[in-house]
Amino acid sequence: xxxxxxxxxxxxxxxxxxxxxxxxxxxxxxxxxxxxxxxxxxxxxxxxxxxxxxxxxxxxxxxxxxxxxxxxxxxxxxxxxxxxxxx
Amino acid sequence: xxxxxxxxxxxxxxxxxxxxxxxxxxxxxxxxxxxxxxxxxxxxxxxxxxxxxxxxxxxxxxxxxxxxxxxxxxxxxxxxxxxxxxxxxxxxxxxxxxxxxxxxxxxxxxxxxxxxxxxxxxxxxxx
Numbered sequence: 269x270x271x272x273x274x275x276x277x278x279x280x281x282x283x284x285x286x287x288x289x290x291x292x293x294x295x296x297x298x299x300x301x302x303x304x305x306x307x308x309x310x311x312x313x314x315x316x317x318x319x320x321x322x323x324x325x326x327x328x329x330x331x332x333x334x335x336x337x338x339x340x341x342x343x344x345x346x347x348x349x350x351x352x353x354x355x
Numbered sequence: 356x357x358x359x360x361x362x363x364x365x366x367x368x369x370x371x372x373x374x375x376x377x378x379x380x381x382x383x384x385x386x387x388x389x390x391x392x393x394x395x396x397x398x399x400x401x402x403x404x405x406x407x408x409x410x411x412x413x414x415x416x417x418x419x420x421x422x423x424x425x426x427x428x429x430x431x432x433x434x435x436x437x438x439x440x441x442x443x444x445x446x447x448x449x450x451x452x453x454x455x456x457x458x459x460x461x462x463x464x465x466x467x468x469x470x471x472x473x474x475x476x477x478x479x480x481x482x
Contacts, residue, residue: 269356272364279371283378290381290390296449298387298440305436306377306394309429313374313405316422317367320409325418335425339432343439350443 273321277314284310301345308338359411366408373401386451387444395437402429 287307294300315331356364380393406426410419445452445460452458 269360269364272367276367276371279368279375283371283375286378286382296387296444296447298444298447298449299390301440302387302391302394303381305440306381306398309398309402310374310378312425313370313402316402316405316409316425317371319418319422320363320367320405320412323412323414325413325415325421328418328421331425332421332428335428335432339428339436342436346436346439346443349447350439 269321273317276317276321280310280314280317297345297349301342301349305338305342308334308341312338363408363411366404366411370401370404370406370408373397373404377401386454387449388441388451388455391437391441395433399429399433402426 284307287303287310290303291300291307294303312331312334315327315334319325319328319331374397377394377397380397381390384390384393403426406422409422413419413422442460
């Protein structure tokens with residue numbers, strides 16, 4: 269199970285690095301929003317993997333909060349970009 | 356490792372692989388809409404696979420509700436969020452608009468569209 273956890277963490281680190289690159293380099297604001305949304309879900313998947321491989325469910329509340337926050341943040345910035353683009 | 360652990364590990368690794376696919380797609384695809392295509396769908400399925408693996412592995416059944424809540428919430432909100440980002444990017448003029456094959460947002464016939472009452476006549480829509 270430790271080997272599975274390490275492989276999962278390495279894969280998630282690569283995915284998070286790709287999201288971070290797109291977050292920094294993305295040419296437009298919606299690119300960055302998509303990257304940030306994906307990055308937050310990579311974090312959520314990481315917390316779920318940590319809880320599953322250790323059997324400790326203490327951080328599952330963080331999981332729910334981060335999932336809520338991803339949607340609210342994405343929607344808010346999308347509205348902001350849309351309002352700014354129409355002017 | 357027991358059989359349940361093997362199956363759950365396969366689910367976890369599959370979910371992480373799909374998250375990795377989403378990251379690579381975000382990195383490599385050329386424009387916003389293809390990046391959204393890469394980022395939303397594998398991340399959602401990967402989330403579901405990791406949640407299934409977690410439900411199989413966690414010894415305490417009281418944690419299952421939180422995990423399944425996150426998966427259900429992702430399935431409800433990911434289409435809405437992707438729709439809003441796509442429409443915002445379209446109206447802001449970003450994204451590869453010249454590469455679109457079908458451009459239904461330019462046709463109108465919806466509230467706030469190009470033929471909506473504040474911006475133009477609401478007639479001559481091909482319904």
